[in-house]
Amino acid sequence: MAIPFEFGYEKPATIADALHLLDKWGRNARILAGGTDLANELKQGFRVPELLVDIKGLDALEKIKVLDDALHIGALVTFDMVRNSQLVRDHAYILYEAAGLVASSGVRNRATVVGNICSAVACMDSAAPLLVHDAVVHTASLEGEREVPVQDWFVDNRKTLVGEKEMVSHVSIPLPKIKHAGAYQKMMRYTGEDLAAANVGVLLMEDGACRVAFGSVGPIPRRSPEIELFFEKNGVNARHIDQAKDMIGGIISPITDVRATKEYRMHMTKVMFVRAMHAAVERLKKQKI
C-alpha cells in the first residue's frame, strides 16, 4: 500500500544536525529509527509528519556499553544486537530474554529498543525489563539533556514524556551492586510474530528485594509497589508467591481485544507471575556473582 501523502526526508550526519532539524520542525518532524512501527503508522495515516529524520547515520547511537556503573543502550541498538550482546546477558538478562520474544528475526534485525519505548504501545516487550531494572531514559534537544526514570516515561498508550523537539539518545540501566536474577514471561497466541497479550517481568535481589512489572494489562506498563512491599515484609518463598498472585486481581486492569479476553489475560498474568517468580528464584540460586 502506498503512503497517501508526501513528506521530506533528512539523514543528519551528526547529533547536533539532528537536534537542529527537530528544533526547526518540532511536532511536524518524526524520528525514523528501524521504521517497524513508523512505516505502518504512516501507511495507516495514524501519523502524518512533514519530515522524517532518519537517525541511522548517527553511529554513536549504535552502541551497547558500560559507562559509570550503568549499561547504556543507544537509540540505534536493535533487538537483534541485544540478543548478541554478552554485556546485556551479563547485566540485564531479562532484557535479553524479552528481546528473543520480540516478533521474528526479520523484525528484530531492524526494530530498536528505544523505538519500542518511544512508540510505547501497551504490549511492548522492552518495558517490563527496563522497569524492573530502574532504567533511565536520556533525551537530548538544543535546550540540553534530560534524564527521565523509565517509571515516569509512559504517560498513556502510545504517549510518553518525550518533548516535541527532543530525541532519545539512549537508555541506561544501573548495574545492580549485588547478586540478582530476573525472569520474563510473555503470553502470545503463537511465536514468531505476535504481540504480547500480557507480560510479566520480575527481578530478585540477593538481599530479598523483589521488583515486579506488568505489561499489556492496562494503558501503560507498570511496576507493582503493592507486591514489592508484600515481599519486602514477608520474604520470597513458594507460599508468599502464591499469596502475592492473589493480589494481582486488585492491581492490573486488563481489557478484552482481538488478542484475548480480559478474564484470560487476568488468569494468564497470574500464571506467568508465578512462573517468572519461580524461575527467578532458581536462577538466583545458580548465580555466581
Added chain:
Amino acid sequence: MKKISFTLNGELRQVDVAPNEILLEVLRYKIGVKSPKCGCDTGDCGACTVILNGKAVRSCLIFAIEINGQEIVTLEGLSKDGLTPLQKALLDRNAFQCGYCAPGMILSATCLMSGNPHPSEEEIKESIAGNLCRCTGYQPVIDAISEVTKKH
C-alpha cells in the same frame, strides 16, 4: 524525488524515489525484481524479505530512500550462478506448494546459515518463524534446511 544509489544483487543501481515510496514497491514496480512479495504489507508474513547489509529484513517496512548507499540481495541474486544447495534440497523434497512464501523462507534461512553453519532444529525454526506459509506445514522446509546444515 531523490536519486539513490545502492547495490542490488552485486550490481550498482540508481533510481529516483520519493520519500514516501516503500522499498518493496520500488523493487517490484520500478526495478522489476519480483521475488519479494506483498503478503500483508504490515511486517507480519515475511513474504517481502530481502537481505539488507547481510541481515534479513522486511522490505514492506523500509522506505526506499533509506537504502541509499546500502547493499540489497534478493532471491534473484542468491541464485545467480545456479541454485544453492538449500534450494536444491527444497526442490528435491518438493518442499513448497504455491511458492508464495519461498523467496522469504530461503533468504531467512540463508541468513541463518551464513552466521551459523550448523544450527540446531530450534534455531532453524526460529529463523523462519516470521515467514508464514499457508501450504506446507513447514516440516519439509525445516527438513531441507536441516539436511544442508547437518555436520558430516
